[in-house]
Amino acid sequence: MKYTLNQLKQGENGKIIGFEGGFGLKDKLDALGLREGTYITKISDAFIGGPVTIKINNTKLAIGNGMADKIIVEVDI
Amino acid sequence: MNVLLMGNPNVGKSVFFSRLTGTSITSSNYPGTTVEFTEGKMKREDEIVNIIDVPGTYTLNPTNKAEEVAVEMLEKGDLIVNVVDATNLERNLNLTLQLLEKDIPLIVALNLWDEAAHKGIEIDIEKLEEHLGVPVIPTVATKGTGFKTLIDKFDYRKINKRDFCNVDQRWAEIGNIIEDVQKIEHRHHSLMDIMEDITIKPLSGLPISLLVLFISFKIIRFIGEGLIGYLTEPFFDKIYRPLIMSISDFLGSDGFVHNLLIGELINGEIDFGQSFGILSTGIFIPLAAVLPYIIAFYFILGLLEDTGYLPRLAVLMDNIMHKVGLHGFSIIPMILGLGCNVPAALAARTLESRREKFIASTLMAIAIPCMAQIAMIIGLLAPFGSQYIIYVFLLLAMVWITVGLILNKLIPGFSSDLLLEIPSFRIPSFFTVLKKLWMRISGFLREAIPFVLLGVFIVNLLYALGVFELLTIYLGPLLNKIFGLPKEAISALMMGFLRKDLAMGLLAPLGLSAKQLVVASTILAIYFPCVATFVVLIRELGIIDMLKSALVMLSTTFIVGSFVNFAFHDGGFSLAGWMVIIGFFIILKIIPGVNDRKFSEVEY
Numbered sequence: 089m090k091y092t093l094n095q096l097k098q099g100e101n102g103k104i105i106g107f108e109g110g111f112g113l114k115d116k117l118d119a120l121g122l123r124e125g126t127y128i129t130k131i132s133d134a135f136i137g138g139p140v141t142i143k144i145n146n147t148k149l150a151i152g153n154g155m156a157d158k159i160i161v162e163v164d165i
Numbered sequence: 166m167n168v169l170l171m172g173n174p175n176v177g178k179s180v181f182f183s184r185l186t187g188t189s190i191t192s193s194n195y196p197g198t199t200v201e202f203t204e205g206k207m208k209r210e211d212e213i214v215n216i217i218d219v220p221g222t223y224t225l226n227p228t229n230k231a232e233e234v235a236v237e238m239l240e241k242g243d244l245i246v247n248v249v250d251a252t253n254l255e256r257n258l259n260l261t262l263q264l265l266e267k268d269i270p271l272i273v274a275l276n277l278w279d280e281a282a283h284k285g286i287e288i289d290i291e292k293l294e295e296h297l298g299v300p301v302i303p304t305v306a307t308k309g310t311g312f313k314t315l316i317d318k319f320d321y322r323k324i325n326k327r328d329f330c331n332v333d334q335r336w337a338e339i340g341n342i343i344e345d346v347q348k349i350e351h352r353h354h355s356l357m358d359i360m361e362d363i364t365i366k367p368l369s370g371l372p373i374s375l376l377v378l379f380i381s382f383k384i385i386r387f388i389g390e391g392l393i394g395y396l397t398e399p400f401f402d403k404i405y406r407p408l409i410m411s412i413s414d415f416l417g418s419d420g421f422v423h424n425l426l427i428g429e430l431i432n433g434e435i436d437f438g439q440s441f442g443i444l445s446t447g448i449f450i451p452l453a454a455v456l457p458y459i460i461a462f463y464f465i466l467g468l469l470e471d472t473g474y475l476p477r478l479a480v481l482m483d484n485i486m487h488k489v490g491l492h493g494f495s496i497i498p499m500i501l502g503l504g505c506n507v508p509a510a511l512a513a514r515t516l517e518s519r520r521e522k523f524i525a526s527t528l529m530a531i532a533i534p535c536m537a538q539i540a541m542i543i544g545l546l547a548p549f550g551s552q553y554i555i556y557v558f559l560l561l562a563m564v565w566i567t568v569g570l571i572l573n574k575l576i577p578g579f580s581s582d583l584l585l586e587i588p589s590f591r592i593p594s595f596f597t598v599l600k601k602l603w604m605r606i607s608g609f610l611r612e613a614i615p616f617v618l619l620g621v622f623i624v625n626l627l628y629a630l631g632v633f634e635l636l637t638i639y640l641g642p643l644l645n646k647i648f649g650l651p652k653e654a655i656s657a658l659m660m661g662f663l664r665k666d667l668a669m670g671l672l673a674p675l676g677l678s679a680k681q682l683v684v685a686s687t688i689l690a691i692y693f694p695c696v697a698t699f700v701v702l703i704r705e706l707g708i709i710d711m712l713k714s715a716l717v718m719l720s721t722t723f724i725v726g727s728f729v730n731f732a733f734h735d736g737g738f739s740l741a742g743w744m745v746i747i748g749f750f751i752i753l754k755i756i757p758g759v760n761d762r763k764f765s766e767v768e769y
Binding site: 117 | 223224230251253286352362365366368479480481483484581583584585586587588591
């Protein structure tokens, strides 16, 4: 199943499969190790417009709501 | 020889720097502490080595000013020490591989080696060296482990240039390396892991953050008042007073020189708050009234920084900050500003767009009083009751949010989204916290005392020349009409350009009512930054933006000052006053902004 990072449920694991944004967004996320094929775990949901927090390996990242809408993840069932 | 320390943000480059050079500079457990490069010297086998601490960067394609500085620095280096976070090898290698595409010799310092081991991460150093083709030295910067080996390698001049590759090839290569050199043994969740998560989840994190801030304020006031009541005031009263009284007697208790040094005697005695001589009030304000609060604030800030709590605050505040056109990370300049506005103005540099820098700097300068001013506000208003102090802060908070909402509506453009690495909690080392505290206190003493002394000198000079009298006659009535302040308060407003604590000090002899003190404290915070902040802001924002910012500050001063004068009666806002405020917020909510498009259309 495909979701945006915002739609992914708290605590769920997913694999990033694409970005709905320009190169600027892709480069920014790439620098932090967030790219197609990266496995992530969602720590917390956005709360009234707040950021989504996720975990990749040992890093925790906070990602603004708007940006999280553009990150597409796949969840295996 | 120039040695560049380079690496991702928050991997401990600054600790490397202090270890290598012996100089202490600030480092904190959050990304983006170093915004300008810092240069220091170290001696190595009769040779002076220049160590350059480069701002942290994730890639060599800069996205903000601090990262641009990092890339520009590259040309200067004879050797790069690439500081790598062993707990995050994969992401860190991205920068390493990019650096290896350059013509500069490089060695890798694999830092946080102990933390990696603790987290069950095992890295095969020899294999990593093979893959990268350069020396790799495991280090623990906070303890100095591995530094001898590292310094021995400073002669390393072999260039192992890699072929340029594109992003995908690079990540594929990183994947291969990680597969080969790193083993992760999964550990059970520790208490620390649970704490790390509940402090960022909004429903548990927000109450925790309120608690943390509340406790922080309580401790700051407890330490500040304690130091003043039991240490600085008794010292000045019992030991310092007799000393300068004898100087006063020696100088004949009157005359220009006497008044310049000791100030006017009040009922034949020196009054540290009112005499206004260089040796009396000039020494008393920075050392007895302000320093205790500076110590208290920076002690707590140091703890919050080094545990890694501040980025969590940035995450939790993100939605509020979006309302004023910023994102969560801008909370950090605001908090730094409570200590001193100068480092806060510098920290705004890590924000991406000109719009964000403008809004953040303006809000910080307008509504965040520095600790020197806060200490004086508390000192002057406490006798009237805590509720007045709370009112000043409430007013400034309303100014912050209102000006922010308006700027966000008026200035075209969008706020960028938060993208922030949240560091692990670390138990701060007591030694590092104290060292950082000492550095900041000595910085305050070096910068504040000369300014206050100079200020007192100028005050006396202007009095003697009759300049204040002229101002009182010509501008004073205006002050009286608009803000309800006595005409003489104009001198305080003038000196506020130099230092806010001094300006607050000038209010002391005027015998203001509680209401007048609330008005004066508020407009002194809003109307203009002190000269030190002003200079930094001009440099960071440019003249044009600074002028616009100053215009916002001055008009806000008039509106807020006159409003408080109108609406504040008997220790609080009148009903009419509250109605005006609420009405104003409703109007503000309805009026459309220049950027009203759907959020999802934001382009990156």
